[in-house]
Amino acid sequence: MASSDSSPNTTTTPIFISANSLHSILTHNSLIQHFQSSLPKVSPTIHTPIRQSFEVSPSSSLLLMPSWSSSPSFPYMGVKLVTYFPQNSTLNLPGIHGSYVLFSSSTGQTLASMDGTVLTLYRTSCVSGLASKILARSDSKVLVMIGAGALAPHLIKAHLAARPSLQRVIIWNRTMKKARDLVEDFSKSDEYKGVCFDSNENLEEIVKMGDIHSMRECDDEALRRGRVFVDNEGAFVEAGELVGAFERGVIKKEDIVGNLVELIDGTKTGRKDDKEITVFKSVGSGIVDALAAQMVYENLQKLA
Known part of the structure; x- marks a missing residue:
């Protein structure tokens, strides 16, 4: 360095x-x-x-x-x-x-x-790509990109760089409610065992920070069924889906398996097998x- x-x-x-x-x-x-x-x-x-x-x-x-x-x-x-x-x-x-x-x-x-x-577009997408490099299945073939805003092209490029096995990208550009419904379908269906959910900060929502509970991109079922990781501990207080899940008793803070640094250095184990669901929540950091x-x-x- x-x-x-x-x-x-x-x-x-x-x-x-x-x-x-x-x-x-x-x-x-x-x-x-x-x-x-x-x-x-x-x-x-x-x-x-x-x-x-x-x-x-x-x-x-x-x-x-x-x-x-x-x-x-x-x-x-x-x-x-x-x-x-x-x-x-x-x-x-x-x-x-x-x-x-x-x-x-x-x-x-x-x-x-x-x-x-x-x-921010580069660092957010590359944190996501790095997480998928560790948490996604090594034989992953399909990337589903929910949303088509300014961050979407960067996320796609970062995931393609991190996962060369990817062969197909599906872009789902609908309302946020329909996008959440899609995630909920993913998390409930046995057909999607082995999926890696990646939820990123939305800069517009972050700067508003008023109603943190509305800042949700992942449903409770995915958090309940999956092994959950975060980019850093700031997610415990800034990630709407985690804050709400803690309050509702869906999961506890102790259920968060680890953060990105622990995944990189091997302190915490990432994906254990091809059938488990992994969830990565990123809120960004300095x-x-x-x-x-x-x-x-x-x-x-x-x-x-």
């Missing part, structure tokens, strides 16, 4: 990394590999408070996701800033805007500012934001 060349006696000129530049620097395969090799090493050294959400107006929000390292082997700190202005649709503007700012954790100097929306930003920044430094 390369280190920043910033030092107290070095003046660093901050760089701006556009969305187009991120597309040219990142690939889903390389970011999945970076997460797999770096997460177990870096996670114990990075401090990541629960994301902060502020109501700017009755309809708009500001979201902050900070993180910082306490280790010289990962000399970075950063913060993702996300704004949610749903009324922008009347102005033909996106409702969500994001930026990620990367700093040196040894000097505090600003190193880079980059498009936070695109960075750790994967920082790792993705580090990869982008250091790759650009190599080209300089």
Whole structure:
């Protein structure tokens, strides 16, 4: 893992990394590999408070996701800033805007500012792809993509990179209620033994954070029947399907088998056989934001 060349006696000129530049620097395969090799090493050294959400107006929000390292082997700190202005649709503007700012954790100097929306699309999909690499059946042939928003193409590419055995992608683009009904059908039917459910954060729902119980992509039956994993412990308080399941007594926190780092380093066992149902819930974290930003920044430094 390369280190920043910033030092107290070095003046660093901050760089701006556009969305187009991120597309040219990142690939889903390389970011999945970076997460797999770096997460177990870096996670114990990075401090990541629960994301902060502020109501700017009755309809708009500001979201902050900070993180910082306490280790010289990962000399970075950063913060993702996300704004949610749903009324922008009347102005033909996106409702969500994001930026990620990367700093040196040894000097505090600003190193880079980059498009936070695109960075989130890559890191979210690659966390999902990495989880499927561990939890899905090795002979998986079909990927069912529920939804066709901005994240969908990234999720498909990440899963194809993680699971070369995939031969077919089915896109189900209906209302959220119908999508949940489809998941419920999957979880109840014996025909779908061996399936790997992957539920990701929805950035629009995350920034609203008002009614966490409405943020559900997975039904109780799937949680009851499956072995459930999370990307990080933040899911215990931010994932609507888990929070609701805990309150209803469907499962307990102790029933969550493990997190992504434990799956990577082998502390917890992933899929045990071809018939069990595995469930992975991701809510995102500052750790994967920082790792993705580090990869982008250091790759650009190599080209300089």
